[in-house]
Amino acid sequence: MAEHASPITIANLFESDEGEQSPHIVVLQGAAGIGKTLTARKIVLDWANGELYLSRFDYVFYINCRELNFDGKQRGVEDLIFKNCPDQNAPTKEILMNPEKLLFIIDGFDELSFSFNQSESNFSSDPCEKQPVEIILSSLFGKEVLHKSHLIITTRPTALETLRQWLGDEHCAYAEILGFSKDERKKYFYNFFDNEEQAIKAYNFVEDREMLFTMCFIPIVCWIICTVLKQQMEAGEDLAQTSRTVTDVYMLYLSSLMKGHSSNSKQQIQMNLKGLCSLAADGVRRQKILFEEDEIKQHGLDTADSFFLNENMFQKDIGCEYV
Numbered sequence: 001m002a003e004h005a006s007p008i009t010i011a012n013l014f015e016s017d018e019g020e021q022s023p024h025i026v027v028l029q030g031a032a033g034i035g036k037t038l039t040a041r042k043i044v045l046d047w048a049n050g051e052l053y054l055s056r057f058d059y060v061f062y063i064n065c066r067e068l069n070f071d072g073k074q075r076g077v078e079d080l081i082f083k084n085c086p087d088q089n090a091p092t093k094e095i096l097m098n099p100e101k102l103l104f105i106i107d108g109f110d111e112l113s114f115s116f117n118q119s120e121s122n123f124s125s126d127p128c129e130k131q132p133v134e135i136i137l138s139s140l141f142g143k144e145v146l147h148k149s150h151l152i153i154t155t156r157p158t159a160l161e162t163l164r165q166w167l168g169d170e171h172c173a174y175a176e177i178l179g180f181s182k183d184e185r186k187k188y189f190y191n192f193f194d195n196e197e198q199a200i201k202a203y204n205f206v207e208d209r210e211m212l213f214t215m216c217f218i219p220i221v222c223w224i225i226c227t228v229l230k231q232q233m234e235a236g237e238d239l240a241q242t243s244r245t246v247t248d249v250y251m252l253y254l255s256s257l258m259k260g261h262s263s264n265s266k267q268q269i270q271m272n273l274k275g276l277c278s279l280a281a282d283g284v285r286r287q288k289i290l291f292e293e294d295e296i297k298q299h300g301l302d303t304a305d306s307f308f309l310n311e312n313m314f315q316k317d318i319g320c321e322y323v
Contacts, residue, residue, distance in 0.1 A: 044060055
């Protein structure tokens with residue numbers, strides 16, 4: 001197993017040190033929100049654009065572990081390929097003939113809700129054989145099926161040891177996504193704001209506040225902070241009064257989301273907010289990040305008005321949801 005103690009680029013993930021075997025499995029670990037999914041999707045995009053791994057892989061398949069939790073069907077690797085292939089007429093039989101040219105990106109190992117306590121005797125070596133999803137993934141991890149294929153697996157550190165056990169003696173490389181460096185944070189601010197004067201003002205404001213600046217190493221938090229600061233400046237607000245702490249920024253962001261659904265009654269918004277807080281507290285107590293449908297219902301968040309659970313809300317500019 002290779003542990004990368006020095007910086008490494010995405011383009012070199014499958015490169016080996018002199019005299020060592022090239023890894024067929026690369027594990028990308030990192031804290032929540034640090035950019036694992038963004039990195040995984042960027043790999044797919046860069047490959048599709050001919051900018052990455054073009055001569056190494058003929059096909060790259062992105063598999064979202066969160067979605068697999070709710071897939072109760074028995075599948076084979078062939079089905080996973082077909083399900084995650086934009087070309088529904090793709091010749092899967094031909095694709096499987098050259099497994100060494102295949103890259104599977106398994107995103108979010110830590111989010112899998114099923115047990116991996118599977119006997120190796122249950123593993124499947126036939127990519128067309130239909131099995132429960134946990135058997136299929138275990139077979140991929142253990143190189144029982146398509147053993148010459150390559151894998152990139154993303155996970156939070158909390159699930160790393162479990163993943164190591166399932167990878168066993170396979171030759172793997174491990175790398176950690178560390179988030180934005182100080183220079184990268186500055187670059188992000190200057191790319192985010194169209195107005196250079198706003199970019200300078202926002203960056204200097206955040207840099208002078210240690211907690212805000214520290215939290216900006218997490219890409220999604222950096223985006224939220226920039227989004228709120230931009231809105232506050234355009235509204236003529238005094239940043240020193242409105243956005244002093246991370247909590248201030250989060251509350252402003254949440255408030256903007258709620259304003260974007262002004263068609264909802266004040267009472268409905270309050271009920272949604274109370275239910276969301278209750279669900280979050282329950283998740284913290286039980287150290288849980290994924291919730292089943294019955295748990296959502298218990299907190300009264302299963303109605304059409306519960307916009308907090310629409311993840312697309314958090315991927316759009318806060319201003320574009322106004323009605």
